[in-house]
Amino acid sequence: MQSHILKTNEFESLLLHKAVGSWVWDTNGKKYLDCESGMWCVNLGHNHPKTVEAIKDQADKIWHRNKMFLTPATLEAAERLLNFLPNDYDKITFLNSGSEAMEFSISFAKKVTKREKVLSLQDSYLGAYGQSKESSFTSSKQSKLKIRYPICDKTDCDCLEKHKESIDFIFKTNKDEIACFVLEPIMVSGGIFKPCASFIQYICEKTKNVGGLVVIDEVTTGFGRTGKKFGYEIFEITPDVIVLGKALGNGYPVSAVITQSQFETKCSSSELYYAQSHQLDPLGAAIVNSVIDVFAEEKILENIQSKINLLDSFFRSLTHPCIKEVRSFGMIFAIQIKSSSNMTTEEIIYTIKNKLLQEGIIIGYSTQKELIRLLPPLTIKEEEIKILKKKMLKVLSSI
Amino acid sequence: MQSHILKTNEFESLLLHKAVGSWVWDTNGKKYLDCESGMWCVNLGHNHPKTVEAIKDQADKIWHRNKMFLTPATLEAAERLLNFLPNDYDKITFLNSGSEAMEFSISFAKKVTKREKVLSLQDSYLGAYGQSKESSFTSSKQSKLKIRYPICDKTDCDCLEKHKESIDFIFKTNKDEIACFVLEPIMVSGGIFKPCASFIQYICEKTKNVGGLVVIDEVTTGFGRTGKKFGYEIFEITPDVIVLGKALGNGYPVSAVITQSQFETKCSSSELYYAQSHQLDPLGAAIVNSVIDVFAEEKILENIQSKINLLDSFFRSLTHPCIKEVRSFGMIFAIQIKSSSNMTTEEIIYTIKNKLLQEGIIIGYSTQKELIRLLPPLTIKEEEIKILKKKMLKVLSSI
Numbered sequence: 128m129q130s131h132i133l134k135t136n137e138f139e140s141l142l143l144h145k146a147v148g149s150w151v152w153d154t155n156g157k158k159y160l161d162c163e164s165g166m167w168c169v170n171l172g173h174n175h176p177k178t179v180e181a182i183k184d185q186a187d188k189i190w191h192r193n194k195m196f197l198t199p200a201t202l203e204a205a206e207r208l209l210n211f212l213p214n215d216y217d218k219i220t221f222l223n224s225g226s227e228a229m230e231f232s233i234s235f236a237k238k239v240t241k242r243e244k245v246l247s248l249q250d251s252y253l254g255a256y257g258q259s260k261e262s263s264f265t266s267s268k269q270s271k272l273k274i275r276y277p278i279c280d281k282t283d284c285d286c287l288e289k290h291k292e293s294i295d296f297i298f299k300t301n302k303d304e305i306a307c308f309v310l311e312p313i314m315v316s317g318g319i320f321k322p323c324a325s326f327i328q329y330i331c332e333k334t335k336n337v338g339g340l341v342v343i344d345e346v347t348t349g350f351g352r353t354g355k356k357f358g359y360e361i362f363e364i365t366p367d368v369i370v371l372g373k374a375l376g377n378g379y380p381v382s383a384v385i386t387q388s389q390f391e392t393k394c395s396s397s398e399l400y401y402a403q404s405h406q407l408d409p410l411g412a413a414i415v416n417s418v419i420d421v422f423a424e425e426k427i428l429e430n431i432q433s434k435i436n437l438l439d440s441f442f443r444s445l446t447h448p449c450i451k452e453v454r455s456f457g458m459i460f461a462i463q464i465k466s467s468s469n470m471t472t473e474e475i476i477y478t479i480k481n482k483l484l485q486e487g488i489i490i491g492y493s494t495q496k497e498l499i500r501l502l503p504p505l506t507i508k509e510e511e512i513k514i515l516k517k518k519m520l521k522v523l524s525s526i
Numbered sequence: 527m528q529s530h531i532l533k534t535n536e537f538e539s540l541l542l543h544k545a546v547g548s549w550v551w552d553t554n555g556k557k558y559l560d561c562e563s564g565m566w567c568v569n570l571g572h573n574h575p576k577t578v579e580a581i582k583d584q585a586d587k588i589w590h591r592n593k594m595f596l597t598p599a600t601l602e603a604a605e606r607l608l609n610f611l612p613n614d615y616d617k618i619t620f621l622n623s624g625s626e627a628m629e630f631s632i633s634f635a636k637k638v639t640k641r642e643k644v645l646s647l648q649d650s651y652l653g654a655y656g657q658s659k660e661s662s663f664t665s666s667k668q669s670k671l672k673i674r675y676p677i678c679d680k681t682d683c684d685c686l687e688k689h690k691e692s693i694d695f696i697f698k699t700n701k702d703e704i705a706c707f708v709l710e711p712i713m714v715s716g717g718i719f720k721p722c723a724s725f726i727q728y729i730c731e732k733t734k735n736v737g738g739l740v741v742i743d744e745v746t747t748g749f750g751r752t753g754k755k756f757g758y759e760i761f762e763i764t765p766d767v768i769v770l771g772k773a774l775g776n777g778y779p780v781s782a783v784i785t786q787s788q789f790e791t792k793c794s795s796s797e798l799y800y801a802q803s804h805q806l807d808p809l810g811a812a813i814v815n816s817v818i819d820v821f822a823e824e825k826i827l828e829n830i831q832s833k834i835n836l837l838d839s840f841f842r843s844l845t846h847p848c849i850k851e852v853r854s855f856g857m858i859f860a861i862q863i864k865s866s867s868n869m870t871t872e873e874i875i876y877t878i879k880n881k882l883l884q885e886g887i888i889i890g891y892s893t894q895k896e897l898i899r900l901l902p903p904l905t906i907k908e909e910e911i912k913i914l915k916k917k918m919l920k921v922l923s924s925i
Contacts, residue, residue, distance in 0.1 A: 161591075182582075191568060380807070380810075405623065
């Protein structure tokens with residue numbers, strides 16, 4: 128019974144019991160195009176045959192082991208993932224969630240630098256609890272070292288010029304205390320915003336100059352979501368720590384923290400000690416290996432841009448009194464809603480979401496940020512995009 | 527390559543690639559009796575056929591979904607787990623790790639009570655990070671509301687009498703600030719200690735009287751590990767929040783937080799809001815269902831006591847100059863080590879661990895707590911116990 132589930136968010140009454148590719152089915156046999164990729168996790172589509180095969184094969188071998196032992200699947204995943212990255216990294220650990228990996232990384236940066244302060248941007252979402260939440264816009268007790276970043280999509284802007292003084296002030300007054308700058312390349316939960324490259328480059332350079340670490344949260348933006356392999360590539364920066372989650376497991380709970388031995392060696396073994404039940408477990412590692420396989424075999428990154436263009440031009444072509452603005456980056460789309468004479472933004476958002484659900488389309492939404500949101504699987508097909516367009520136009524015309 | 531793995535702990539050089547029941551195999555085909563149940567997770571043995579079947583079946587259906595939707599597997603797991611508990615609870619959520627579930631529960635208690643202080647016992651281990659770590663003995667900045675608890679295994683003791691004054695003082699000076707008392711029923715990482723029942727009952731009663739919640743960490747002690755279904759049953763107390771992990775997934779990363787609607791209703795929907803990628807996912811729920819099945823079908827709880835007795839009488843019969851004391855509770859065994867004329871406790875611990883590994887036996891150890899530790903699967907067979915006894919005697923006689 129649904130009433131037994133602690134109400135951590137609103138639940139729809141329908142129940143899902145099957146998923147394939149871009150589609151999920153409810154228990155009445157009705158199917159839905161999942162334009163949220165679950166929780167932005169199944170970049171390769173639901174139940175990808177390769178990941179299903181991988182979990183079944185590994186489930187027959189070994190799921191789990193004591194922390195003293197590694198497994199061939201884990202070492203293979205480690206090596207392949209390090210090779211998958213555009214820059215040189217030589218150290219990795221696997222955990223179970225993006226939040227845990229961010230928590231681990233912030234603690235790691237503090238141990239490496241022997242400092243305590245964490246710098247982040249105003250609209251970042253970096254995790255569900257602890258230090259990662261404290262650095263996020265969802266926190267009630269936000270960390271003091273937040274930079275208000277410019278909302279700007281010009282390539283040739285004066286954002287850095289305008290904010291330089293306040294950035295310089297933060298670094299000047301905290302230079303011996305900054306452990307890390309924590310960056311989500313695109314603010315996704317924060318409303319789909321991309322900070323300017325020169326602005327980010329400047330903060331990263333400042334952080335490294337004062338001896339802090341640049342920690343990049345690629346939990347949502349990694350594995351092709353932005354059109355590039357990883358989100359940080361947009362800024363042409365070199366992170367010191369990279370955090371992966373969501374798409375890394377394509378539906379399975381596995382995350383990763385990637386760094387360099389030059390930082391590991393700054394920590395004592397007792398400082399580095401961390402033991403979590405499923406850290407480095409082979410079941411998750413086998414999924415990671417299959418995800419990397421699919422990216423190569425199906426040329427996911429090579430094929431994504433045409434789909435992004437199709438969706439992007441469609442969303443930007445929409446004109447409707449309730450649409451204030453469309454923002455997008457790669458395969459991340461937000462339609463900013465405005466109130467009408469007889470409906471609040473919240474009413475409009477719920478109406479669009481509910482009507483689309485009736486039409487067999489799952490979208491995301493944020494009443495706080497006043498938007499509807501779509502992060503479909505990177506493997507979405509052209510005919511599925513056509514269905515989405517048709518249903519979206521139908522629903523918008525009914526409002 | 528092993529060198530790519532961030533050194534969060536010491537790793538053995540051998541690699542594991544197969545596991546069945548109480549056994550794991552390395553890549554050279556050598557097998558090892560796993561007396562640590564992985565990381566104390568596979569209470570039903572590695573790769574139990576029912577859990578393997580469950581993960582394969584569910585992997586064909588649906589792994590993951592957006593937080594807006596529930597699944598039949600999740601609702602079934604929720605209802606069956608609530609029924610599996612000895613007391614009445616009506617609210618549950620599923621997460622991915624015990625640490626995350628403890629973190630969630632401490633935050634939940636703070637939201638329910640609108641208070642901030644967390645009370646715990648001196649030698650508890652409650653989680654790997656955040657608030658749960660702060661309440662643990664592994665924290666460098668331990669919370670101030672710790673109670674030093676008596677190490678005592680008498681049934682008729684005066685521990686409560688001796689500590690009553692200091693407990694009363696804590697409650698008197700913090701009565702309007704205590705959000706919760708967080709209890710690990712047996713201090714497992716803390717060295718295998720069990721606080722006295724009257725002492726625990728008194729603190730729980732005091733906590734409830736001042737309006738705080740009793741949060742029980744059953745991550746290690748749940749699912750038969752103590753010989754009872756749940757560890758808290760030892761004390762005849764009724765927790766307000768129960769946290770499950772480890773054995774709940776028998777090798778799969780799934781955890782749970784269980785409570786009552788009377789507490790949920792004290793939080794606003796924004797306070798309750800929590801969204802994690804794999805919260806309530808059907809893949810984990812399917813494993814939970816299979817674990818509950820096996821507990822009933824194989825009468826795990828009914829069959830465990832004879833094995834506990836066999837192991838307990840064996841460990842307690844051991845006499846050796848390096849053995850200081852044997853402590854045990856249910857299927858949790860610690861052999862406290864003392865130094866000899868020519869070896870430190872650390873050298874003795876490593877020697878025993880290494881020699882047993884050579885003999886095909888995996889045990890746990892803590893150099894900090896100066897002990898070796900065994901938490902074998904509850905499904906360990908009598909012939910496997912015989913092998914363990916023989917190898918243990920062989921190794922001890924060689925030191």
